[in-house]
Amino acid sequence: MTIKTNWRFLYLITIIGIVCLLPIFSLAQTLREFAQGRRGELHRRMATDLLSKIEAPQSKEEETKIERLIVNSASLANANNTAERIARLGGRMRQVNRSTGTVVIEIPRQRVAQLLSDSTIDYISPDRPVTSTGHLENTTGAAAAKTLAGLLSSYDGSGIGIAVIDSGVDSSHELLNRNLISVSKPLLLGDLTVLKLGTQSTVVYGKSFVPFETSINDPFGHGTMIASLISGRNGFLNEGFTGIAPGAQLINLRVLNKYGSGRTSDVIAAIDWCISNKAAYNIRIINLSLGAPVLDSYKKDPLCLAARRAFDAGIVVVTAAGNYGKDIQGRKVYGGINSPGIEPSVITVGATNTQGTDARSDDSIATYSSRGPTRGYVVDNTGTKIYDNLIKPEIVAPGNRLSGAMSLGSPDNVLVQQNPSLKIYPNSSSFLGTKIVGVMQLSGTSVAAPVVSGTIALMLQANPNLPPSLVKSILMYSAQQLPGFNTLEQGAGEINAHGAVSLAKAIRTDVSLLKNGDALLRSSLPSVQASLIAGKNAYWSQAVIHRYGFFHGARLMTNWQGMYRQGVLPTDAISYLNGAPVLRSDLVINGVASNSGIVFADGTIMADGNTLAEGIVFADGTSLSSGEGFVDGRIIFDPLSSFLRSIFPLAIGGE
DSSP states (O other): OHHHHHHHHHHHHHHHHHHHHHHHHHHHHHHHHHHHHHHHHHHHHBOHHHHHHHHSOOOHHHHTOEEEEEEEESOOTTHHHHHHHHHHTTOEEEEEETTTTEEEEEEEGGGGGGGGGSTTEEEEEEOOEEEEOOBOOOSOOOOGGGHHHHTOTTOOOTTOEEEEEESOOOTTSGGGBSOSBOOSSOEEETTEEEOOBOOOBSEEEEEEOSTTOOOOSOSSSHHHHHHHHHHOOTTSSSGGGOOSOTTOEEEEEEOSOTTSEEEHHHHHHHHHHHHHTHHHHTEEEEEEOEEBOOOBOTTTOHHHHHHHHHHHTTOEEEEEOOSOSBOTTOOBOBOOOOBTTTSTTSEEEEEEEOTTOSOSTTOEEOTTSOOOSOOOEEEOTTSOEEEOOOOOOSEEEEOSSEEEEOOBOSSBOHHHHHOGGGEEEOOEEETTEEEOOOEEEEBSHHHHHHHHHHHHHHHHHHOTTOOHHHHHHHHHHHOBOOTTOOHHHHTTOBOOHHHHHHHHHHBOSOGGGOOTTOBOBSSOOOSSOEEEETTEEEEOOOEEEOSSEEEESTHHHHBOOGGGSTTOOGGGGEEEETTEEEEOTTTSOTTOEEEESEEOTTSOEEOTTOBOOTTOBBTTSOBOTTOOBSSSOBOSSOOOOGGGGGGSOSSOOOO
């Protein structure tokens, strides 16, 4: 009896214990689930680099360190309330950009996570550095890009406003003045007559967004070069220095300091200004020959979101792809596209090396030019990084050893001071003063981008009613594919200004009234879809890039596609269900062919769901030795930090 009683007693105690412990186990499970959910919430609404910083062990000094952040907000309707909430957390609001839906704040690091209690805040990221994307080159050579302008003598970009968001522009440079020399009350000095220089500059407005620097001049030397490639005037020294669109008017928005660096928030403020002042200066194009490191998906990246707002407002945004096409060992790398170049709405431009000739037959992709796919990502609740993996760049343009205006410094700008061999023609000094006529040379995607911006100005002069998505599609459709290079290197191909302007002119001017499938052209397409460049046909690609592949065929230009509407993109016209492409019939008509996949140099296509070739090295340090799915963007191994790229020199190699 005693033994049986003891067993019954033990059994009873065990049951009671289990019953008592169940709530504890349940609570522990609940806490784990809560923690996982909380971390998932942080990943969805906070940049990875910022999250890593605030989760790391903190000293007292680090906890109180002030962080400068960019906040994407669902609503800026009551900025005063937002400022009050931030003030209660010990922070302050530094900048409100209503057109782009962002605010810039400064707040103690220990208070950052508390910002997420505000449901109107979509995403928080650091105010990351931006730099010019120049690639410095020591030798001299011809500016091959200028030959494009000679094919289109009846257009010069007149009336089109182009915002140059860069290091400033020296508007007194003679290459940027409409009237090089005018006889205006000549000064008589003995028997010497001095002709007064004209002062009507191509730059119609200037503003600085650089903290504590109100000057709109260009002590660094990058922005003036970019401006002259767009709209350098006829008659300066020789015709070889004429910009692509010499009649365009430039808006100089300075965001980079004298060392060529700046902040993401200042670039966003400049884009916000462009949207607000679009009508006043007929701003149709923004040129961004600069970039920031990529960590966030384009869906969250604040610079990408600002660029998308400009696109939605009817402004074409052109940006440099970046100069991360090879690493410090000289290996070819993929995935080095800068922000905002990862944004689908912008035109991301890579660089070609024309070998100093007008002929296209020897053109190649510059080895430093950044390749796709895009490597922005989001993190899901399990901690898995889901990459965007979009095809970029869309187009490539001459970007090797281009010559343009050299801004004045003391006496030379910072770029030339640091690299004297960049100077190929000095500014002239005499007892009459300094003549700002200096010429310098740069290479890189930053000087390829203004070639595209200038071409777009010609297109918009030919047909002012083209929406940004159609402009982008025309550029890709008319581009010439370069043999031996894959889609991730050249996009649709090398720019063909003649073909792009010819198509723009042929398109109807009432496009805002068109419905999906309506006739798009006022005349028929040429029987041979090609342009004559240097005596040879440059055949049009007849292709438009979407997310992971191409639409192609003549119907892209003979018929209006819904994806050309303002605020709509080719990427919106296709989605994927279990890896299979699904076309939206309201955005692309029947008869437009589509393929999904990367076209490699040998003509093979990497189709949906396949893996990229083993051995490809990404700019963020990852390689595909273990394989990676392309369409869904998932990666099964943890990459090295994308900040690896920040230690790369600004200029990588020479060609």
